[in-house]
Amino acid sequence: MAAGTPVSSAAAAAALPAPLDIVGRVRSTTARVMEAARHVSLGTEDAFAAAASELAAAATAAGIGAKDGAASTSVDWDAAGWHYCGDASAGGPLTCQYVFVLDSLNWCFWPSATSMEYDALAVGLRKAVEADPSVFSAERLQGATAADVRGWLAPHDVPEAEERAEMLRELGHVLAAEYGGQAANLVSACGQSACRLVALLASRLPGFRDETVYRGRRVFLYKRAQILAADVWAAYGRLTSGPSPFAFRDMASLTMFADYRVPQLLLPMGVLRYSPALEARIAAQEELCPGSEEEVEIRAASVQAVEKLRHAMGGTLLSVELDWLLWQRGERSKEKLPPHHRTRTVCY
Numbered sequence: 280m281a282a283g284t285p286v287s288s289a290a291a292a293a294a295l296p297a298p299l300d301i302v303g304r305v306r307s308t309t310a311r312v313m314e315a316a317r318h319v320s321l322g323t324e325d326a327f328a329a330a331a332s333e334l335a336a337a338a339t340a341a342g343i344g345a346k347d348g349a350a351s352t353s354v355d356w357d358a359a360g361w362h363y364c365g366d367a368s369a370g371g372p373l374t375c376q377y378v379f380v381l382d383s384l385n386w387c388f389w390p391s392a393t394s395m396e397y398d399a400l401a402v403g404l405r406k407a408v409e410a411d412p413s414v415f416s417a418e419r420l421q422g423a424t425a426a427d428v429r430g431w432l433a434p435h436d437v438p439e440a441e442e443r444a445e446m447l448r449e450l451g452h453v454l455a456a457e458y459g460g461q462a463a464n465l466v467s468a469c470g471q472s473a474c475r476l477v478a479l480l481a482s483r484l485p486g487f488r489d490e491t492v493y494r495g496r497r498v499f500l501y502k503r504a505q506i507l508a509a510d511v512w513a514a515y516g517r518l519t520s521g522p523s524p525f526a527f528r529d530m531a532s533l534t535m536f537a538d539y540r541v542p543q544l545l546l547p548m549g550v551l552r553y554s555p556a557l558e559a560r561i562a563a564q565e566e567l568c569p570g571s572e573e574e575v576e577i578r579a580a581s582v583q584a585v586e587k588l589r590h591a592m593g594g595t596l597l598s599v600e601l602d603w604l605l606w607q608r609g610e611r612s613k614e615k616l617p618p619h620h621r622t623r624t625v626c627y
């Protein structure tokens with residue numbers, strides 16, 4: 280597909296074989312972790328009921344809620360206008376290219392000496408693509424350097440700029456070699472399925488393989504692959520029907536995105552509980568090793584807690600929407616929350 284050509288492909292979805300259910304495995308493997316967890320547990324039923332009713336009341340007050348399992352249109356995705364969505368209403372490919380770059384770089388900002396946060400990433404990349412619409416072409420991504428990344432996000436100190444540039448080169452290579460340079464073509468190959476998109480990202484792009492081993496058994500999290508699928512879906516207007524390749528039919532399958540802001544909020548709500556030793560380590564801002572029992576348990580518990588909260592709220596929101604609600608609440612109240620856990624990782 281040529282750049283600028285409106286993307287549309289009504290799905291050969293039916294013709295595609297069912298995807299490997301790796302998103303289902305996020306739910307099942309995190310449930311298994313929680314059966315054996317020693318450092319993190321879920322709160323009591325009372326704590327879930329209280330948190331659910333408080334969140335549901337806040338959601339209702341904000342006019343949020345969906346009927347009959349349909350996607351709610353009311354949980355903000357881009358209330359502050361951080362993101363580039365310039366050609367999304369026309370179904371163009373540039374918004375998709377932007378989101379792929381965004382979520383290739385959407386991890387671990389806290390080591391930044393300038394307190395860089397997500398909004399700086401989204402806005403910096405938006406300005407770069409507005410100034411030069413070819414800045415994220417597959418050809419240019421293949422040659423991306425740490426200096427490019429720092430330039431887009433200036434004046435911020437960007438943690439792991441070299442590693443971030445490597446992610447972009449990887450993305451540029453795969454897009455150029457297999458998808459005519461266009462992320463939108465990769466999405467079109469997924470037959471309107473967010474789960475297929477997650478599976479494809481995890482299989483083709485090593486940077487999206489957010490998998491670990493807990494006591495000898497595999498655990499699947501796919502934070503950035505899932506947030507990418509949700510961001511693409513939201514950027515193109517949260518379509519659930521019609522011919523657009525971005526009209527994913529299976530958004531209800533995705534889980535929350537297990538990272539460091541949502542558990543920071545869930546802990547004081549009482550729906551997550553840490554052992555005193557773990558709580559002290561996090562309070563002291565001691566780093567947790569990626570793949571350590573403690574770190575995997577925090578992430579697994581976050582997935583399970585959001586599933587449970589969603590059910591306790593009556594199932595009116597998608598897990599993705601509840602994640603957005605919680606993340607935004609966490610962002611608003613982070614100064615008042617206990618410190619988040621710190622793990623140096625490219626996964627989140």
Ligand SMILES: Nc1nc2c(c(CN[C@H]3C=C[C@H](O)[C@@H]3O)cn2[C@@H]2O[C@H](COP(=O)(O)O)[C@@H](O)[C@H]2O)c(=O)[nH]1
Nearest residue numbers: 356385386387388396397398536538540541603606627
């Ligand atoms: N679970 C979850 N984690 C999210 C997001 C987002 C942004 N999503 C957009 C879509 C809807 C929202 O309204 C946003 O417009 C970023 N993060 C993660 O947070 C961390 C950065 O935090 P801080 O440094 O404080 O900005 C980092 O791991 C980053 O990857 C989310 O939605 N859910």
